[in-house]
Amino acid sequence: MSDTLIRGATILTMNRRREILVEADILVSGDRIAELGRVAVDAVPPGTEIVDGRGLIVMPGLVNSHVHTSQQLGRGIADDVDLLTWLRERIWPFESQLTPEDQYVSTSAIGVEMIKSGVTTFSEAGGQHVDAMGHAVSDLGLRATLCQSSMDNGEGLPEGWILPTDAVLERQIEQNERWHGAADGRIRHWFGLRTIFNCSDDLILRTKAEADRRNTSVQIHVSEIPEENRFARETRGASTVEHLARLGVLAPNLLSVHCVWLSPREIELFGENDAPVVHCPSANMRVLGFAPIPELLASGVAVGIGTDSPPCCNRSDIFDEIYLAALIHKGKRVDPTIMPAESVLDMVTVHGAKCLGWENEIGSLETGKKADLIMIDPREIGTLPIHDLVSTLVYATHSRSVVSSMCDGRWLMRDRKVLTVDEEVILSQVQERADAIRERAGIRLQSRFPVIRPA
Ligand SMILES: [Zn+2]
Known part of the structure; x- marks a missing residue:
């Protein structure tokens, strides 16, 4: 890995003071940022690019x-349907038909989409084939947390998804030993809990204890629909978040995703326990509602942004989510000041890093931190002029303007060409595999318009 010096750029550091350096340099040595600001020519090692x-x-x-x-290969199989149809008739049947080879292509395809939209680190929400995900992430060069979708009870789920509590844990412990710290430390293995509907208290408690013992994190979908809180009250005597707090698992290493239907007390609980939350704006708009993100941020909670599931967001493009996150709360409350652009940038950088427990290494550009960076060329008709850089990045920057990307000191993309994997080879497999999985799953979609092949 050769050293790299980027010269004369505008550098948005996202450091503690949120400094923006103009006409500045950044020297990357190995996998880390060696210097930032004005780099003297004689400080540059020979052979530096x-x-x-x-x-x-x-x-x-x-x-x-x-x-x-x-x-990823199920994008478009569940548009404009209600939540139960979405889950039971489309997503579960589709996902349950994935082979490990399909999973490798699925992770590779979404990985390329993420690289091209400026993502260098992501948190996997949990699937069935963690090994295939791990191999794909190793090849893509991205940084990621991976986890198994885990549950020990529930109704209507595909065969094999629900295992006895011991088996759920044993499988993840094995994966943890294989993947935690793999790919030069770019991969971290997490423990997964699907939702409170599918996880017993025994599983929740033992999962958290195992994650603590292995110095890693746990991910869970929380408070997605009002029905969830009703279910939690009936079965546990409290809402999901209150129950998690009472169990003692609400903590910095429990990442709660969605958190739409929260009471003021539950918002406080996240703050009091320094427990991070993920906001998925397009998934929320499709089926869940408006999450109280401004209130969570005001309580000091680290809030990251996620694209969530391709059959939900349809575009795994973080710049689209940035744009939505900045706008939807304003529209809902008719208050243009409720979600400033700088808060949204925090969410996809420093807050995201904190959500993943990786804040000491990534999330900002500072000497000694990992060299995970992107280069944006704003000189395009849909972006210029720039009057206010932070505002331009949030409201007027498109992912197509991300020209280059580096993770762990290695270029993933230069001038819009992905270097780590062959995009054409991946692309050539997407449609065929997606059709075959849909066929195996028995999902038939009616054309919305008459389809005519002229004679
Ligand atoms: Zn999810």
């Missing part, structure tokens, strides 16, 4: 804090 950064914006690689990589 010099990159002209003039006119470009360099910022931390973005963190996508919740992604179902196993659902």
Whole structure:
């Protein structure tokens, strides 16, 4: 891995003071940032690649804090249907038909989409084939947390998804030993809990204890629909978040995803326990509702942003989610000040890093931190002019403007060409595999318009 010097760029550091350096340099040595600011020519080691950064914006690689990589080939199979149809008739049957080879292609395809939209780190939401995900992430060069979708009870789920509590844990412990710290430390293995509907208290408690013992984190979908709180009250005597707090598992290493239907007390509980939350704006708009993100941020909670599931967001493009996160809360409350652009940038950088427990290494550009960065060329008709850089990045930057990307000191993409994997080879497999999985799952979609093949 050769050293790299980017010269003369505008650098959005996202450091503690949120400094923006203009006409500045960044020297990458190995996998880390060696120097930032003005780098003297005689400080540059021989053999260093010099990159002209003039006119470009360099910022931390973005963190996508919740992604179902196993659902990429199911994009478009569940549009405009209610939640139960979405889950039981489309997503579960589809996902349960994935082979490990399908999973490798699915993770590779969404990985390329993420690289091209500026993501260098993501958190997997949990699928069935963690080994295949791990191999794909190793090849993609991305940084990621991986986990198995885990549950020990529930109704209507595909065969094999629900295992006895001991087996759920044993499988993940094995995976943890294989994947935690793999790919030069770019992969961390997490423990998964699907939802409170599917996880017993015994599983929740033992999962958290095992994650603590192994110095890793746990991910769970929380408070997605009002029915969930009703279910939790009936079966546990409290809402999901109150119950998790009472069990003692609400903590910095429990990442709660969605958190739409929260009471004011539950918002406080996240703050009091320093427990992070992920906001998935497009998934929320499709079926869940408006999460109280401004209130969570005001309580000091680290809130990341996730693209969630491709059959939900349809675009695994973090810039689309950034745009939505900045707008939807304003519209809901008719208050243009409720979600400023700088808060949204925090969410996809420093907050995302904190959600993943990786804040000491990534999320900002600072000397000694990992060299995870992206270069944005704002010189395009849909973006210029720039009057206010932070605002431009949130409201007027498109993922197509991300020209280059580096993770762990290694280029993943230069001038829009992905370097780590062959995008054409992956693309050539997507439609065929997706059709075959849909066929095996017995999912038939009616054309919305008459389809005519002229004679
Ligand atoms: Zn999810």
